[in-house]
Amino acid sequence: DADVTQTPRNRITKTGKRIMLECSQTKGHDRMYWYRQDPGLGLRLIYYSFDVKDINKGEISDGYSVSRQAQAKFSLSLESAIPNQTALYFCATSAGLSTDTQYFGPGTRLTVL
Amino acid sequence: AQKVTQAQTEISVVEKEDVTLDCVYETRDTTYYLFWYKQPPSGELVFLIRRNSFDEQNEISGRYSWNFQKSTSSFNFTITASQVVDSAVYFCALGTGFQKLVFGTGTRLLVSP
Numbered sequence: 001d002a003d004v005t006q007t008p009r010n011r012i013t014k015t016g017k018r019i020m021l022e023c024s025q026t027k028g029h030d031r032m033y034w035y036r037q038d039p040g041l042g043l044r045l046i047y048y049s050f051d052v053k054d055i056n057k058g059e060i061s062d063g064y065s066v067s068r069q070a071q072a073k074f075s076l077s078l079e080s081a082i083p084n085q086t087a088l089y090f091c092a093t094s095a096g097l098s099t100d101t102q103y104f105g106p107g108t109r110l111t112v113l
Numbered sequence: 114a115q116k117v118t119q120a121q122t123e124i125s126v127v128e129k130e131d132v133t134l135d136c137v138y139e140t141r142d143t144t145y146y147l148f149w150y151k152q153p154p155s156g157e158l159v160f161l162i163r164r165n166s167f168d169e170q171n172e173i174s175g176r177y178s179w180n181f182q183k184s185t186s187s188f189n190f191t192i193t194a195s196q197v198v199d200s201a202v203y204f205c206a207l208g209t210g211f212q213k214l215v216f217g218t219g220t221r222l223l224v225s226p
Contacts, residue, residue: 042117042204042216043158058213090158101148102214104158 003027004105006091012111013081021076021108023091029103030096032074034058034066037088037107046089049074050096081112115140117207119217126195127225134190134220136205142166146208147181147188152219153201161203164188195224 004025013019023032030051035043035058045058047066055066063085067075078085088109092102116139126132138147149161162172164181172179176193192199205217 040122040218042218043206043214044216045213048213088156092158101160101163102208103160104150106157109156 004091004093004103006089006105006108008108009106010109012113014113015080015082017081019078019081019110021089021091021110023074023076023105025072025091025093025105027093027095027103028071029093029100030071031094031100031102032068033092033094033102034064034074034076035090035092036060036085037090043090046076078110078112081110083112086110086112115142115207115209115215117205117215117217119203119205119220121220122218123221123223125223125225128196129194130224131191131193132195132222132224134192134203134205134222136188136190136217138186138188138205138207140207140209142209144209148206148208148214149179149188149190150204150206151201152204158204161190192222195222197224197226200224 007022033048034046037043044060046064049055049068052068065077088107090107091105094100094102118137145166147164151159169181178191180189202219202221204219206214208214
């Protein structure tokens with residue numbers, strides 16, 4: 001089984017709908033991250049969490065919210081989806097040291113019509 | 114501010130050719146970490162290598178090699194004897210404090226038979 005899983009893998013929704021993307025990990029890592037990937041822009045950080053009680057905004061947090069339900073679970077919500085949030089979303093995890101590598105989930109392809 | 118530049122948007126080679134992917138970074142931090150990730154057509158992000166700023170030793174792993182030069186702020190990636198399975202988008206990333214990664218925009222490598 002994959003160490004970092006994301007659900008759903010693909011989602012099509014309509015403008016104004018609320019949507020939640022979920023991430024689970026079995027790596028035992030403390031730190032979790034949400035990124036979005038847009039063509040030609042690479043990956044940009046949305047939110048990150050160093051533990052259950054520590055959540056921080058990233059580079060592009062507007063329009064998004066997160067919830068760290070447990071060490072192993074980190075959810076990303078779009079309260080009212082808009083078309084320019086159409087992107088590939090990645091969850092990542094790393095252990096508790098600043099030197100640690102981030103490992104990514106398989107990604108969720110979200111389309112907002 | 115941290116920045117990663119991958120000037121090569123797309124590279125096309127024929128199988129068995131050697132190819133080098135360029136990565137130039139900017140940071141004022143004295144301690145930092147550089148990464149390469151591979152994104153095959155299936156979309157997931159696969160970790161390839163991490164290099165610490167205090168370790169300029171080059172690394173070779175099979176057909177892959179990495180050349181880290183602090184003097185030119187570069188961390189280039191060479192694939193020797195490329196294969197069709199190497200076709201992917203390759204991302205260079207820079208990590209500094211709090212393990213937040215800044216990604217380049219990626220280089221798409223197309224290896225034709």
